[in-house]
Amino acid sequence: MKKNKISKNWVNKQRRDIYVRQSKVDGYRARSAYKLIEINEKFKIFKGGLSVLDIGAAPGSWSQYVSKVVKNGKIISLDLKKMESIKNTIQIKGDFTDPNTQKEIKALLSNGLDVVMSDMAVNTTGIKNIDSIQTGELCKEAMNFSKEVISPNGFFISKIFMGGTFNEIVALGKKIFKEVKVFKPQSSRKDSKESFIICKKIR
Numbered sequence: 001m002k003k004n005k006i007s008k009n010w011v012n013k014q015r016r017d018i019y020v021r022q023s024k025v026d027g028y029r030a031r032s033a034y035k036l037i038e039i040n041e042k043f044k045i046f047k048g049g050l051s052v053l054d055i056g057a058a059p060g061s062w063s064q065y066v067s068k069v070v071k072n073g074k075i076i077s078l079d080l081k082k083m084e085s086i087k088n089t090i091q092i093k094g095d096f097t098d099p100n101t102q103k104e105i106k107a108l109l110s111n112g113l114d115v116v117m118s119d120m121a122v123n124t125t126g127i128k129n130i131d132s133i134q135t136g137e138l139c140k141e142a143m144n145f146s147k148e149v150i151s152p153n154g155f156f157i158s159k160i161f162m163g164g165t166f167n168e169i170v171a172l173g174k175k176i177f178k179e180v181k182v183f184k185p186q187s188s189r190k191d192s193k194e195s196f197i198i199c200k201k202i203r
């Protein structure tokens with residue numbers, strides 16, 4: 001398919017999408033907010049006072065939602081891209097896979113984090129296996145990092161792409177956490193291989 005036909009299809013799809021329309025009403029910067037809202041409805045994760053790390057946070061809809069629900073809690077939002085500011089949020093612009101960025105995050109922490117969440121994704125190639133492997137590597141990096149910074153009853157949430165790396169990611173999750181679930185929210189596009197892994201309680 002030609003490039004301008006693909007982008008026309010994308011624009012039409014966005015116009016029809018109820019979550020895109022709702023995000024404009026609710027003031028969210030991206031439709032992704034509704035995936036996290038569904039995750040929270042199912043797993044009851046967020047409440048006032050929690051400290052949360054949002055990795056791959058731009059343009060910021062997950063942090064916007066969390067900022068509303070944790071109220072006087074603490075949020076650190078990290079992305080390669082610069083973001084507009086969000087109430088109650090410390091923002092870091094950097095590459096999560098860079099050890100210096102991880103040091104910068106740790107320097108901001110006095111206690112363990114209650115939630116580490118990652119919606120990191122590389123620019124998709126359209127080749128499902130490559131997308132799954134690359135996003136899987138980011139998920140594993142975030143999971144290993146969370147082991148060092150999360151409190152004993154903390155939650156880890158991450159985007160994954162169903163594919164070759166799925167079993168490996170679930171196995172790593174089970175090695176680090178006592179409870180591991182995989183969940184695809186309704187608001188995650190049906191034609192996408194995207195899903196989410198939700199882990200709880202460090203071993």
Ligand SMILES: C[S@@+](CC[C@H](N)C(=O)[O-])C[C@H]1O[C@@H](n2cnc3c(N)ncnc32)[C@H](O)[C@@H]1O
Nearest residue numbers: 032056058059060061062080095096119120121
């Ligand atoms: C799907 S978007 C996140 C959407 C976000 N959850 C929201 O609700 O607005 C994925 C983000 O991951 C970021 N990302 C990808 N690789 C990264 C890395 N190595 N370090 C930091 N951010 C990264 C991208 O820049 C992109 O903004």
